[in-house]
Amino acid sequence: MTKSELILRLAERNPHLYQRDVERIVTTIFDEISKALARGDRVELRGFGAFSVKRRAPRIGRNPRTGAAVRVAEKYVPFFKTGKELRERLNVA
Amino acid sequence: MVGKTVTRAQLSEAVYQEVGLSRNESADLVESVLGEISDALVRGEGVKLSSFGSFAVRQKGQRIGRNPKTGQEVPILPRKVLVFRASHVLKDAINQSLTGSGSKSAGAAS
Numbered sequence: 030m031t032k033s034e035l036i037l038r039l040a041e042r043n044p045h046l047y048q049r050d051v052e053r054i055v056t057t058i059f060d061e062i063s064k065a066l067a068r069g070d071r072v073e074l075r076g077f078g079a080f081s082v083k084r085r086a087p088r089i090g091r092n093p094r095t096g097a098a099v100r101v102a103e104k105y106v107p108f109f110k111t112g113k114e115l116r117e118r119l120n121v122a
Numbered sequence: 123m124v125g126k127t128v129t130r131a132q133l134s135e136a137v138y139q140e141v142g143l144s145r146n147e148s149a150d151l152v153e154s155v156l157g158e159i160s161d162a163l164v165r166g167e168g169v170k171l172s173s174f175g176s177f178a179v180r181q182k183g184q185r186i187g188r189n190p191k192t193g194q195e196v197p198i199l200p201r202k203v204l205v206f207r208a209s210h211v212l213k214d215a216i217n218q219s220l221t222g223s224g225s226k227s228a229g230a231a232s
Contacts (some may be wrong), residue, residue, distance in 0.1 A: 030158075030159075030167050030168070030169045030172075031169075031170050031172070032170065032171045032174075033154070035158055035159065035162075035169070035171075036171060039151075039154060039155065040157055042154065042182060043151070043154070046143075047190035050141055050143075050151070053140060054137050054140075054141055054148075054151050054152075056157055057133075057136050057137050057140045057141065058133050058138075058152060058155055059171055059173075059174040060130065061128070061133050061136040062128070062174070063174060063212055064134070064189050064213055065125075065128040065176075065193065066212070066215075066216050067215045067216050067220070068125065068126075068219065069125040069128045069216075069219075069220055070127065070128050070135065071125055071126075071127045071129070072126065072128040072129075073126070073127050073129055074129070074130060074133075074156060075129075075130075076156075077159075077160060078204070078206075080176055080206075081205050082125075082220070088124045091216040094155070102221070102223065103222045104217055104221060105216050105217055105221065106208070106216075107175070107206075107208040107212055107213065107216055108206075108214065109177075109204075109205075109206030110145050110206040111203070115163070115164075115204065116203075116204070117163060118160065119136040119163065119179060119201075119202040119203070119204060120201050120202055121172050
């Protein structure tokens with residue numbers, strides 16, 4: 030399912046809404062999650078899952094082809110942990 | 123990380139501010155969005171949200187685990203797990219904001 034399919038599906042179930050409003054709703058939600066993560070905040074959606082940001086320390090890496098040492102800067106990576114309810118739903122049936 | 127935690131309440135509030143539906147309906151729609159995504163994943167369908175990331179369901183085989191406290195071997199049954207891959211847009215936005223550098227190959231940052 031893509032974002033546009035998600036929007037279509039929601040529009041079908043909510044015939045009283047304009048499709049462009051449904052589009053804005055979906056966009057707003059994921060923008061808001063992205064903005065929170067960019068601030069370093071956590072986003073916890075009980076039953077669905079939690080998004081957080083993890084820091085990766087700077088390190089000396091190696092170019093696997095040449096073996097040359099390269100400095101790899103500190104970075105942050107987004108992380109998602111599946112919520113309990115969704116994890117259980119994935120494993121029924 | 124010393125961040126705050128964002129929950130459904132803040133997402134609903136953002137939808138309320140942005141779209142102009144009632145607070146109740148905004149909350150319902152946040153729920154519907156998460157519900158539709160969950161339903162698709164439970165059906166085994168992946169979900170791709172451009173410029174955010176994608177969710178996929180992965181099948182894990184059985185393996186032998188160990189109770190770390192007792193050292194006892196226990197079988198871990200085959201199961202399905204959800205994996206999230208963030209898009210580059212999201213990764214770059216996070217790194218731009220938290221390290222002050224943009225792309226993943228930024229060498230001499232900070």
